[in-house]
Amino acid sequence: MNRRNFIKSASLASTALFLPKFVSGFSLLDEAIATGKKLVIIQLSGGNDGLNTIVPFRNDIYYKKRPSLAQQKSNLIGITDEIGFHESLIAHSNLYNNGELCVVNNVGYPNPNRSHFRSTDIWHTASDSNEYLQSGWIGRYLDASKSKSLDAIEVDDTLSLMLKGEQTDGIANKNPALFYKTTQAPYFKKVVEHHNEAHLSEHNLGYLYKTMVTASSSAKYMYETSKTFTTKTTYPNTGFSKQLKQVADFINSGLQTKVYYASLGGFDTHANQVNKQKRLLKVYDEAMEAFVKDLKEQDSFKDTLILTFSEFGRRVQQNAANGTDHGTANQVFLIGNQLKKQGFYNPMADLSNLDTNGDLKYDIDFREIYASVLNNWLDIDAKKVLGKPFSGLNIV
């Protein structure tokens, strides 16, 4: 029995002992032991300026539209004769050179919405732009695969729409030790034991009781499992790095969870964009460097796919405040060592063909990427999750 299997059987046993009888209906663990693939989703919140992230440094339109914001070639990390990475993306350029990065350019959806919240909801729910869904694509993945709350963790204090299903929600947790401690008060256990299950379907009160039961059954498992692993990798001292370190701890300790979600905010650069974006991309890139290193050292990188998106890109034309306003299409990054397509999946956006707002016209619907990930990585029929047929891309 190797270390990981040992941990799994140990935690199975302890969790089963801990659970009050009536909770058995909410049985915690999947029957199949979780050695499967992991998906880590990262959102650059606020709308990262993709055009200054991967830069077409030979494009005249780019320089014309961005007199004071355009990146000069000398600042970039060259990829091809025409395209360069932002200077902060050192780790990403290495991943690119190793064939561990796939960039899907100009990803968006029809009739783009330029509101952060609406567009984030669209990306989270995988809806059309005129369709309002109350559940997220990962939440519906939990539903369709009959998974448990624990199978999707958002490394944060509150749960985003993406992880909310019709029947099952994921769990938000960024500190398993603290979470576990709070479930250990004796009176709390008493309430858990005494409450009448018959009323769990009641409106908001039922929701509160259900959440309480899920919390008590998950906390111990997460805590006991993840504490068996201590990373040797040094992470930068940023909040985002801490999130990714927590994800690595979860994965490397053998937690059953299949999907993780973390986000890095602040990309809404309406004014004085250059330094802000440089700093944020550095935070993102350095955290990713440590994260990938950590996974590689534990041999879990081969089972992990990392998907980075932003709710929209920014307008091609810069504004008067040395910033950019809300735009439309943007890149999506896929990181892993089992990519079917390495490097650039498709050409850069066409800057000479903009919509009436002066924004990019998307080439690839973001749900094509979701479909590929669902079908080929998470092994589920994407149509069950997305509700519509998407043929997918040959990327993973």
Added chain:
Amino acid sequence: MTLQEIVHIYYRVGFGISYAEATILQKESKETIVNELFNASREVKPLAIDISELTAKVKNLNMKDRKKLRSLIKDSTKKVHELNIAWIYKLGNTEQLLREKMTLFWANHFVCQDNNILHIQHYNNTLRKHALGNFKDFVIAISKEASMIKYLNTKQNKKAKPNENFARELMELFTLGRDNYSEKDIKESARAFTGWNHDFMGNFRLRRFQHDTEEKTFFGETGNFDGEDIIDIILKQKQCAKYICEKIYRYFVNDTIDDSRVSEMTTIFFKDYDIENLMRFVLLSDWFYDEKNIGTKIKSPIEFLVGVHRIVPMQFEKPRELIYLQKLLGQHLLFPPNVAGWKGGRNWINPNTMMLRLNLPSVLLANGPISLDEKGEFEDDFQRFNNKRNKQRKLKVLPDWETFHSQQKDVTLKQLQQTIIVSPLNSGTAAYLEKLETQDLKKYSIQLMSLPEYQLC
């Protein structure tokens, strides 16, 4: 009114009520009780912390002195945290329940954030001033606030290059709701707000040369509109009244919209956009007291914290801990997650926040051994948690049990339960409470506040 109805209205327009106060009110009519709530909120009592030292420094500031400027910004941010604490204590102690509850509502409607204490304190008091006033005056005043002008980039909105951020959020979040306008409406109205700016002290200034004086076409009307004209045209859309009424309904009545009730409200509100009239209509309606509307809303973290404080007044020795708690619970006042504010309802609750809420009354109020268990078992878990396991997070809170006892004289356990918990109890939990042998009001109150039912109001 019944005891339950009184507890209900006081939870919704305030943070709960004691049994003693509620029994006095039981003799009064609904009209009298509602009138009293409005009368108590008549005056505007601003929230103010001492910033004289800071303003003196600002006056002598040489803008080229980068070092001083930086230290000033740091001081200012500290003061914003001070304002946060002062606000929470104000909520905990005010007699102007309705005005303060409305202020809290509007703070999550006209969402704004600013580290400039001078500007954000003014902003906060503008919310308070207009909380029960005329909605049009309110929108105009908010649009001219320095903090808002910065937060939504109005100051970068110039004739030569309009910045659409404010115009978009004005319609999407403040007045009409998503998709009730066109992209062209946004572009045109952004031009009307060009040149809107503020001076260093936060006073509104129109920068004439950056203002676009050309014709604009907005919602089918064409003219040489400025920002106030745009707001006027927006308010002519009945959708605006409807959007606000829906939000009020969700906040004060029920998460789930009842279209016919909202339509009654909209008719009232659309006439003159008088917020007080609208609220009076809601609180006097019969349906506000329908069973389906009582004890079914999930409390926000601030409602939860302030509610506990209203039962047992607390003093935080280390104000930072109160800020830490707000962050953990998911609502740090003056620091909204984004311009849409907190989503509220079930979004407050996930396994983490649920656990924290259930445990918090013991953490906050357990300044002595508490027995919460059946058959008098000794319970010291949270003391241990605070003392040993989590030294850095040791909460220093002084609960004022004397005030609690003086307010609860001759109150039975049953009566205490009826005023603390307004939602029906889960039958298993009710049976568990029956089994508790304690006759101690103090211990019983902590137990009640630690139930899932206490999360509802």
